[in-house]
Amino acid sequence: MKIPSSSISRISLYYRALLSLKDTSVISSQELADLTECNAAQVRKDLTYFGQFGRPGKGYDTETLKLELKKILGIDRDWDVVLVGVGNLGSALLAYKGFKSQGFNIKYAFDNNIKKIGKTKQGIKIRSTRELKSIIRSRHIDMAILAVSQESAQTVVDNLVTSGIKAILNFAPVTLKVPSGVELLNIDLSMELERLTYFLRSNI
Amino acid sequence: MKIPSSSISRISLYYRALLSLKDTSVISSQELADLTECNAAQVRKDLTYFGQFGRPGKGYDTETLKLELKKILGIDRDWDVVLVGVGNLGSALLAYKGFKSQGFNIKYAFDNNIKKIGKTKQGIKIRSTRELKSIIRSRHIDMAILAVSQESAQTVVDNLVTSGIKAILNFAPVTLKVPSGVELLNIDLSMELERLTYFLRSNI
DNA sequence: TAGATTGTTAATCGATTAACAATC
């Protein structure tokens, strides 16, 4: 069955909402919908893509649901991640505590700036991008965060892909090509701000 | 007419693609679609929400289109932005050069940590969140970037809204409430990584 | 004129929502 990617984002949202609950052992689809600004039917539909987790007349057991959602999202384990590009954005992502607390460990960082290579940031040694392939292969790493310049992004992506990376979170403001079987997700901060200015412009 | 928000994101994508072009004075919807991994019909449809910018049989004049897209997105001017929360993510956003180059100027930064208040980062003085309202009002600022903790996010948002902020880019991993007339856009980095692990999990 | 490509309508596709029988 084809599962819409918007469902996956909402599953994350449900999971986040469940985490914030205290002293709630059972929750209904309606309550979960209220917490996440979704629709109750949508909550039930999203969940039943993956199984039957609720009890008619009762609702969902929060602890069980939390565990199931973790499994669905693949966060019932930790993931090692490589970071490529240790400029100001990359450095920030390296310092960001939110990743580790969710089980995402940035284990290796790479840059091609000779001045940065060999230095240590947040306890992580910065390596030359030439070492990418050997590290990724030997450590069996699947995920990469890309915070390099627009210009070098595609070259680095090609390099990551041939090294065996299967999922990339890209912050470089450019449309990248990856082969099928590799998942690419883009976050362009300026594009997001433009969505806001579009709104401002049309409402002022 | 109701314009889908996905159209606006694509308009940003088209604009970004146009910026990267060299020595191209005219471009067809098909070429623009290829550059952005969209569909040519979609390109034309997105554009005609806002006007008739092309010439049948020819295509679109790139310079004219660039200007039109800037107007649509509201980036034919600069915008002042306040940043609330100067932790590791907030500091990074302050250091990020990509904003200024797109005409987004983080002019003021706020934090409620007494140790940070009064210090300067990237040439910006960190102020107490108590000063939020007076600064936002007197400087007529419409946009805010939120990089505070989950716990304080809603309080800060309420504060921003009563101060007159009309658009918020939120990085705190929590579902926030804003009144209609205020645009809220969420970026949850962990949620994005979870979309990747979902993919990895279902493909390994 | 012939060829190319737009702007726009109509057809298709997919996602969201409503409704309700099943069931706790």
Added chain:
DNA sequence: TAGATTGTTAATCGATTAACAATC
């Protein structure tokens, strides 16, 4: 049992895409 809420089907809604007359 009566009330509540699930899982699921069917209806609705909206976005994407195909097709083509208009036009450069």
